[in-house]
Every structure is written in C-alpha cells, then in structure tokens.
Amino acid sequence: MDLFQPSSSFTRIALHDADVRLLPAFLSPTEAAQLQQQLIAQTPWRCDEIFVWGKRHLQPRLVAWYSDEGCRYTYSGIQMQPLPWTPLLADLKARVEQACEAHFNSVLLNYYRNERDSMGMHSDDEPELGPQPCIASLSLGEERVLSFASRGIGPRRTLRLPLPSGSLLLMQGDTQHHWKHGIAKSTRHMAARVNLTFRRILPPA
Numbered sequence: 001m002d003l004f005q006p007s008s009s010f011t012r013i014a015l016h017d018a019d020v021r022l023l024p025a026f027l028s029p030t031e032a033a034q035l036q037q038q039l040i041a042q043t044p045w046r047c048d049e050i051f052v053w054g055k056r057h058l059q060p061r062l063v064a065w066y067s068d069e070g071c072r073y074t075y076s077g078i079q080m081q082p083l084p085w086t087p088l089l090a091d092l093k094a095r096v097e098q099a100c101e102a103h104f105n106s107v108l109l110n111y112y113r114n115e116r117d118s119m120g121m122h123s124d125d126e127p128e129l130g131p132q133p134c135i136a137s138l139s140l141g142e143e144r145v146l147s148f149a150s151r152g153i154g155p156r157r158t159l160r161l162p163l164p165s166g167s168l169l170l171m172q173g174d175t176q177h178h179w180k181h182g183i184a185k186s187t188r189h190m191a192a193r194v195n196l197t198f199r200r201i202l203p204p205a
C-alpha cells in the first residue's frame, strides 16, 4: 500500500534577500526511486574537465544537459552541447512547470555517485539566465544537504537545507545575487543521488 499524499504547497525558506521555496513531497518516494533508476540507466552522462588554479581536474560528478533547440549555455566556463528532450524529461518538465507556475527550456542533470561527489559553492548568475533566474531543482535518491552562504560584504550567513528524495526546490527573485549554494562532500557513506535543475535560457541579446 502506498500511503503517499502528494502535496502542492511550497514552504518558504527563511533566507534574507532571497526567494527560496521547498515542496518536500513533489514525487512519492517510490516514483522518485524509479525515476532515478531510469535516469541513471538512460542518460549519456559526461564527466567534464574543470580548471582549478590553472590545473585540470575531472568534475566530481556526472552531468548531462537537455534543452530546446538553439539554447546556448556556458556552465563553469564550459560551453555545453544540449541534447534533445526525451519523452521522460519532457513529461517531467511539464509537471515541474505546473507546480512552479513557470516555464523552462532546459534542464541540467547532475549525478552524484557517492559521498565523494560534490558541487562547489556558486551562484547560477550567468547572463543567459537573465537578471532574476528562476531555477527548479528536483532531487532523487540519497538525501544531500544544499549549503547556502551569503555573498558580498558583512557577516557571512549560512544555511544547510537537506533535500529529500522527491523534493522540488524553487530559487527565484534575487536569490542568486545574494547567495551562493553548493553540495559538499561527506565523510559518511552516501548512495547515489540525481538532481535535475530546470532553467530558462534567454536568447543572446
């Protein structure tokens, strides 16, 4: 018996000068686990290189990017080549759009294989996302903590936000201007997690 009750109301996260909302049970744990398995098996994952202090490293996670035709996106200094939407991802995008009352034309998939995979602190503030990016982030599998840290002058404020499997996080408004976010490595064993960040890429000016 599946006792899951889907919920449609977002909870506002208390973060100054930001608009961050969480829908903890967007997908049931069962659906989230099935979707994670499908995406791990069907996605042509890439491991991109990054440059840190002039040295070449492999990114500590796997990625894939899907979008409408004609979208250009540079991520961590890498020009991404988009894949066309699969029926599975197009269907998921429609459901996320309905929940968020927003429109997206691309999705970045991140695959954290274990506790050693991570994402450095960053803001999603590339010009192609526009002045107030709206990003919807779906988490599947192992719960990891999304760390927030304030940017700019003044005392550094931080927040740790655990993202359960099946949860949908919305970051919009001035969030990217005032905060960075990232996923730290862990010393405790972590199973696989897949995260999808739906974005709206604007055409070049």
Ligand SMILES: O=C(O)CCC(=O)C(=O)O
Pocket: 108, 110, 119, 124, 137, 146, 163, 181, 182, 183, 195, 197
């Ligand atoms: O894995 C996450 O929850 C964060 C992903 C993220 O920040 C990004 O893709 O820009």
Ligand SMILES: [Fe+2]
Pocket: 122, 123, 124, 181
């Ligand atoms: Fe991000």
